[in-house]
Amino acid sequence: MFFLKVLPTTKMVEGYSDRYSGVDAEKVMEALGLMRRASLLIRELEAYFAGHDLSQLRFLVLVIIDREPERASLTAGEIADRLDVSKPVVTRTMRALEEAALIDVSSSSRDARSREVALTRAGQEKLEACLPGYFAILDRATSPEGA
Amino acid sequence: MFFLKVLPTTKMVEGYSDRYSGVDAEKVMEALGLMRRASLLIRELEAYFAGHDLSQLRFLVLVIIDREPERASLTAGEIADRLDVSKPVVTRTMRALEEAALIDVSSSSRDARSREVALTRAGQEKLEACLPGYFAILDRATSPEGA
DNA sequence: GTAATATAGTTAGCATGATAACTAAAGGAG
DNA sequence: CTCCTTTAGTTATCATGCTAACTATATTAC
Numbered sequence: 210m211f212f213l214k215v216l217p218t219t220k221m222v223e224g225y226s227d228r229y230s231g232v233d234a235e236k237v238m239e240a241l242g243l244m245r246r247a248s249l250l251i252r253e254l255e256a257y258f259a260g261h262d263l264s265q266l267r268f269l270v271l272v273i274i275d276r277e278p279e280r281a282s283l284t285a286g287e288i289a290d291r292l293d294v295s296k297p298v299v300t301r302t303m304r305a306l307e308e309a310a311l312i313d314v315s316s317s318s319r320d321a322r323s324r325e326v327a328l329t330r331a332g333q334e335k336l337e338a339c340l341p342g343y344f345a346i347l348d349r350a351t352s353p354e355g356a
Numbered sequence: 357m358f359f360l361k362v363l364p365t366t367k368m369v370e371g372y373s374d375r376y377s378g379v380d381a382e383k384v385m386e387a388l389g390l391m392r393r394a395s396l397l398i399r400e401l402e403a404y405f406a407g408h409d410l411s412q413l414r415f416l417v418l419v420i421i422d423r424e425p426e427r428a429s430l431t432a433g434e435i436a437d438r439l440d441v442s443k444p445v446v447t448r449t450m451r452a453l454e455e456a457a458l459i460d461v462s463s464s465s466r467d468a469r470s471r472e473v474a475l476t477r478a479g480q481e482k483l484e485a486c487l488p489g490y491f492a493i494l495d496r497a498t499s500p501e502g503a
Numbered sequence: 504g505t506a507a508t509a510t511a512g513t514t515a516g517c518a519t520g521a522t523a524a525c526t527a528a529a530g531g532a533g
Numbered sequence: 534c535t536c537c538t539t540t541a542g543t544t545a546t547c548a549t550g551c552t553a554a555c556t557a558t559a560t561t562a563c
Binding site: 210211212213214215217221222225226229231232233236237239240241243244246247248250251265266269272273276290291292293294340341344345347348350351 | 360375379380391393394395398420439440491
């Protein structure tokens with residue numbers, strides 16, 4: 210996360226970057242603004258999901274399973290791949306979702322190491338309940354503060 | 357952080373968002389892309405700072421103190437304000453920086469509750485050592501993957 | 504001057520990200 | 534078939550974000 214509240218002015222960045230060759234102060238400012246806006250948005254989304262007894266990550270797991278309708282279930286590893294988070298984080302997240310009865314976890318018949326993860330009815334309902342507010346936040350997010 | 361590796365296509369978002377009024381799928385996609393790019397950039401920066409025995413937050417504390425040249429020191433609260441992080445995070449970060457001898461912390465003469473924080477010589481040098489690579493990463497960040 | 508309130512910072516404890524090291528099962532070489 | 538390597542997932546531990554509750558000092562009301 211990146212929570213520097215008052216970004217440096219372009220002038221200040223130029224003051225630093227003049228000393229280093231090949232650095233474009235405009236691009237640096239753009240990257241700082243990118244991180245700042247995304248950090249605020251992520252913070253807002255986490256607060257939103259906390260109100261639904263979820264986190265952004267747990268929500269995304271539900272989305273990922275839901276968006277492969279041709280598959281009844283995904284393995285934990287497939288979920289980790291699609292999320293680009295480490296496996297221990299997936300393990301922990303699965304446990305939380307299972308304890309909340311939002312997913313159903315079972316051993317794979319083909320591979321005893323694998324765990325097959327499917328949405329429960331409650332999981333589908335939780336997902337549906339969160340989607341409108343999620344999209345509303347994302348829709349608003351990029352509008353007010355420009356690029 | 358937001359690490360969904362393969363973002364939904366605009367079509368998929370439309371599939372969801374058609375069901376909710378007033379949501380612009382393009383804006384939703386833009387917000388998702390914003391979070392994804394920022395998360396990758398933050399991950400890259402944290403890896404960079406880890407190589408300097410720092411974190412992005414600890415680095416930003418050094419920057420914040422350094423960029424107020426008319427002030428010899430800032431209080432912990434002023435740093436928390438500028439960073440927009442919670443006070444306990446500042447407390448912990450200060451302790452780490454002090455243990456690394458990058459800052460000097462002393463009690464305020466005017467207010468016994470306050471702690472005045474100043475860069476040490478080593479702190480200034482650490483900052484200088486990190487700046488070129490930091491700007492190089494930020495400069496690169498917004499170029500390749502477009503908006 | 505004393506009591507009530509506000510402010511600066513710390514401590515305790517939780518959530519979510521990470522890596523390293525582990526267990527157990529699968530797959531391949533001979 | 535047995536050994537070796539790879540793969541799936543877990544456990545243990547750490548880092549960094551948070552809130553709630555605390556201590557100590559400052560400030561304000563009277």
